[in-house]
Amino acid sequence: MRQGELPPGEMDARCRKFDRAVQGTSNCKERSKMNSMGRRLTLLTLALLAGMSMAQEPRLKLRLAVAPIDWTYADQWNIPVGFRQAIYEKLVKKLLDTGRFTVLEREALDALLQEQAITAENTGQSQRGKLVPAQALVKGNVTDFTIASRGASGGIDVGPVRVGGGAKEAKVGINVRIFDVDTGELTHSETATGTAGAGGVSLGLNIGSTYSNFEAFENSPLGKATTTAIDKSVELIVAKMSKQKWSAKVADFDPDTKEVAINAGSDAGVQEGDTFELVRVTRVIKDPDTGAVIGRRTEKIGSVRVVTVEKKLSFATLVSGDAAQVGDVVTLAGG
Numbered sequence: 001m002r003q004g005e006l007p008p009g010e011m012d013a014r015c016r017k018f019d020r021a022v023q024g025t026s027n028c029k030e031r032s033k034m035n036s037m038g039r040r041l042t043l044l045t046l047a048l049l050a051g052m053s054m055a056q057e058p059r060l061k062l063r064l065a066v067a068p069i070d071w072t073y074a075d076q077w078n079i080p081v082g083f084r085q086a087i088y089e090k091l092v093k094k095l096l097d098t099g100r101f102t103v104l105e106r107e108a109l110d111a112l113l114q115e116q117a118i119t120a121e122n123t124g125q126s127q128r129g130k131l132v133p134a135q136a137l138v139k140g141n142v143t144d145f146t147i148a149s150r151g152a153s154g155g156i157d158v159g160p161v162r163v164g165g166g167a168k169e170a171k172v173g174i175n176v177r178i179f180d181v182d183t184g185e186l187t188h189s190e191t192a193t194g195t196a197g198a199g200g201v202s203l204g205l206n207i208g209s210t211y212s213n214f215e216a217f218e219n220s221p222l223g224k225a226t227t228t229a230i231d232k233s234v235e236l237i238v239a240k241m242s243k244q245k246w247s248a249k250v251a252d253f254d255p256d257t258k259e260v261a262i263n264a265g266s267d268a269g270v271q272e273g274d275t276f277e278l279v280r281v282t283r284v285i286k287d288p289d290t291g292a293v294i295g296r297r298t299e300k301i302g303s304v305r306v307v308t309v310e311k312k313l314s315f316a317t318l319v320s321g322d323a324a325q326v327g328d329v330v331t332l333a334g335g
Contacts, residue, residue: 059269060246060332064237065104065134065181066092069174070141077145086214087226091140094234100241102267104134135247136187137179138237143191144173147198147221168198170221172229176236183293188240194228196221250278250328251313258318260304262330265312272309278302278321279329304330 068088071079095101147170171193178188198221217223248264260278264270278301285295302321306314318324 059271061100061102061267061269062136062241062244062246063104063134063248063264063268064095064101064241065109065137066095067109067137067139070139073142074145083214083217087230090227091230091233094230095237098234098238100238134181135244136241137181139177139179140174140233141177142173143175144171144193145222146171168221170196170198170225172222172225174229174233176233178237178240185293190236190240192229192232192236194225194230194232196224196228245331247329247331248276250324250326250330252326253324255323258323260316260318260324260330262304262306262314262316263312264330265310265314267311270306270309270314272306274306275319275333276304276306276316276330277333278304278324279331280325281327281329298329301328303333 066088069084069091071084092103095103147168172195173191173193175189175191177186179185180187218227248262248268248270250260251263252261253259262270262276279298280301281296281298283297284293285297286292287294302324303319304316304324305319306316308315316330
């Protein structure tokens, strides 16, 4: 017997009583069976809809803006600009390899970084910020880039390197900060650290031959520690962004055809037939002392169904609601 159903004997008694009271109606047992079947179909439909939403969620990729790594701490190492760019590109590639993210191209990133506050407008959003296809801005800065003695005492410091004093260890730390693109709020900050045994490293080896080419640097203790720090940074970003709901924004709306242009396409995992909710920010709450955005009120204004998908853009039809406007949020149901 399923939960919520009456025992057979009690159901028969109720049906006989009902049939005596109401003549000419359809059989009570048949009606009870139909009601039970209806409930099962309703539950099945809800389960299917939930399954569709869960299947849709994993393939939709969060969109990140990743700023170049800040190497100010390690300036004394005179790391070549090409090496710094290669390390940044390694970070971006590893983020893409997770299959969880798309990363803004450099031009779009530069446009975003030019508006550091992202709160110039009374709505709490910059004009560019409304159209930049990113859900978060990631900034990393090097906080440790050293080779030091490990355990044993003694030795002397020569520049960034500690010479002598027993076994040595290369250590690289990257502080990863994640910002809300719309408000400029810092949402996460944590340091990822990588280490590698440095063996008999000498000052001349690290500053000289290690910088002869990037492959030599990667195979050096500091290079290996850097790679580990990058890997841990990626793990940190994945973990911190795992609870972030996927969303995009309306880039254009045609009131005549009810066509909605969305600033996310196939590279973000959007597919034809996807359905999304339209959400509008109705009120932005700012701290009266700092002017920082500390809260927002939103309301659902409709829903859309995707009909055409391009690489970075998709077009949808308005399924419910009267209209959309540029900057409205497109998100999964319940998001």
